[in-house]
Amino acid sequence: MSKHDEHDDRNKKPSRPTSGFSRRGFIRSAGVTSGALGGAVLVEEEAQAAQSGGGVGPGAVPITLNINGRDQKLSVEPRVTLLDACRNQLDLTGAKRVCDRATCGACTMIVNGKVVYSCTVLAIDAQGKRIQTIEGIAVNGKPHAVSQAFVAHDGQQCGYCTPGFVMASKGFLDRNPNPTEDQVLNGLGGNLCRCGTYMGVRKAVLEAAKAMRGGKNG
Amino acid sequence: MANYNWPEMKTRAVMGKRYTRQDGLEKSTGRAKYNSDLNKPGMLQSAFLTSPYAHAKIRSIDTSAAEKLAGVTAVRVIVAAGAEVNYQSQEIALVAATSEQIARDAVRLIKVDFEVLPHVVKEDDLSKVGNRAKPAGEQVTGDPDKAMKEADVVSEGMYGIPVLTHCCLEPHGQVSEWKGDGVNLWPSTQNVTGIGPDLAKNLEVPATQVKVHMDYIGGGFGSKFASDRWGVEGTKLSKASGGRPVKVFLDRATELNIAGNRPSAFAKIKIAAKKDGTITAWDSVSWATGGMTGGGMPPIPYAFTNIPNRRLNHTAVQTNGGPLRAWRAPNHPQASFLTCAALEDLASKLGMDPLELFAKNVQYAPEARRETYLHQLKKAAELSDWSKRWHRRGDSGAGPIKRGMGIGLCTWGGAGHASTCKATIHPDGSVEVELGSQDLGTGTRTIVGQVAAETLGLPLEAVKVKLGDNSYPPSNASGGSTTVGGVSSSTRIATADALDKLFAKVAPSLNSTADKLEAVGGKIQVKGDASKSIQWAAACKKLGVESASATGSNDPRNPKGLNTQGVAGVQIADVSVDVETGVVKMNKMVAVQDCGLVVNPRLAESQVLGACIMSVCGALMEERVMDNATGRVLNPEMEFYKLAGIGDIGDIVVHMDIREENDKRGIIGLGEPPTIGGIAAIANAVANAIGVRVPSVPLTPDRVLAALEERRSA
Structure with a gap:
């Protein structure tokens, strides 16, 4: 050797x-x-x-x-x-x-800064x-800006896809702090929702981007 | 007696406001515990052995090796030797073990000798289903043959809409714990009150001995009402495992194969009409399947129910597929698609604008819906820019990208179901309302809170809403858009009665009587005299040690004007189709939705938005694909059982028809109606864009290209 x-x-x-x-x-x-x-x-x-x-x-x-x-x-x-x-x-x-097959994104975690399907x-x-899991993204004990934006823009119904969507959104925004709407649509194409909350999610992610750029809980 | 009437629209302080959902942060921070999230001390995991065949007899089954595997606590045989399985993934045995991995290992050790039997799994071609066709008879109204002969024009078409599956993101299942004389059940259910008695019946324990709790449910859409085989067998496994809790949640493939589907519908439809577009006759030959029970006839002709001369023939087709379950607006999306597609084809044949043809034939809708449809067609046309964007079928210019527009209609009932609420005002001023209901993500928790807060003159956050436990007063299952009317009405009555009791305690201090008091803005005051008032907290102290509590019920036979039924809706889709690739792209969808009193416009809009997105899935992607040779489902996973993603839906515009006149009708359920018309609208838009009808949805590229090819070769 x-x-x-x-x-x-x-x-x-x-x-x-x-x-x-x-x-x-x-x-x-x-x-x-x-x-x-x-x-x-x-x-x-x-x-x-x-x-x-x-x-x-x-x-x-x-x-x-x-x-x-x-x-x-x-x-x-x-x-x-x-x-x-x-x-x-x-x-x-x-x-x-x-x-359970890396399609829907409900299991999304952030590993070494990258968004992964943990299934x-x-x-x-x-x-x-x-x-990093959804349980670990609060900032100074306050809900992450993305979590808050999902509530404010009703980007959730039954909520089962939501933690995965929030993590995917956070991971996306960490890399793309100032995205266009088209970039959001492409960047979050790996998560699926059955209730049909995408219109709220779109707004939520763009709003969260603003909040995070302003240094609020992100 | 308390006045239960809804307060005037303009005077409401909490109802009608756009509050965000009250459990929103629990969900978006991942704190919300669904029952599939539970980890109970000593809890066992499980795995099913399911049938690999669509139809087979079990000659023998040997579970001895599985039972001996270390970590396995119990094995239940569900289909015994000698019995048949009738569809792929039917449950044959269930294993409980200390880990899911061990349970799966054990399943692999179960030896089954199958005698494979003939199957039928496809129904799209009625001539190939043999004796699985069960004719349901013919219904004739008027003289359709004469009307067909005398017609200026007869339009004929063939249309199909396949079996879809619910694909709830939280699979079906539960944690159950045998307690000797009863059961603790933590299910994923739309039926918190009713699932206990259902399980009890199957286990032969008293219904009162099944304790049910569920805070959140990850989707149901009509498929989660019963205790199901997994509930019964899971609980029996708990009993056989010394009462340790057992978790049974279906894996995705099993979920898609057996946990419910929306039946298909196929039809050959002939419509006769006058030159001006007035329909004179309808003749349909339809068939459908939803598994071994076949499939019923969708309510066609849809919306235009009173077409004068009609002949309807329907055949139920028994297929070896998972059983049907209610699917958000049972049979209505199918009926709307079949009818609206046939009408669009008629309009095309007549060279008419379908908007005009639909409006002309609204005369055949039930009288109560006619004006609404006309109003909605106009509004939807305006919001979709119809007059500018619509063109004659196929007249979409040169170039490979063709744009088109189409219309779909809906109608639904939505009256409130039986529901009881207990409202309690405590001496410390806190308020609790309890219902054995559930929030499916529709916002029930928030809406109940708004109704209670409005009634008590309090802010929303002053009311604690408790749902999801069968120790609370009973409410019916959440299905058929009946929940919001039911729980809002029972909450209104219970809180008003509890408030009356508080008024009685407070009245002497205001030198008044209970009937002269009102609760407004966090105070109790003499009606019309704000100078005689007492703050809420001070008023509640006068209760002493005893809370003011009352129960109130919504009786569907006498809803007291608080809720009613009957809505209409119109959706218009705007699509672009690439005729070289066959790919359909959503540009925009407009949904104009009739409604009654809307408790929370934000949440109501979310229901409609979600319904439109479901329609995009159903129109363009979703289909359970069966394989004739093997009898198996070819796409029992989410990679190929396709749902729309965030970039697939285009823009969606929702117009809720909130106005005083509608508000006076009381509350009407909203979950189902907006799911109905979208598939028809999209399919019609594609026909308008490419100049030819694609007979069956989903409008996948292969189907679009095949339809274009057929026209070229014709």
């Missing part, structure tokens, strides 16, 4: 268990060639694939997740998703399990990352 290699993370044994699987690897092996999955996620997963060593499991393994700024220790089987770990073990139930991230692969 050369000196250079010693400094290359890819040749180190992982310090924590990982699934040993990546979405890119899975897609290759499944022969899927469609480009339907989000590019940003793939780039990250690809980097991760390069890091992964052997697999673990199938039994439960101890892991630590950094959620809303706190380290949480739990024991999960490698097949458990980040969403299910949060909902079933940590009672963080704001994120919802709806499609399609394994809990053990979320270690070492900054995970």
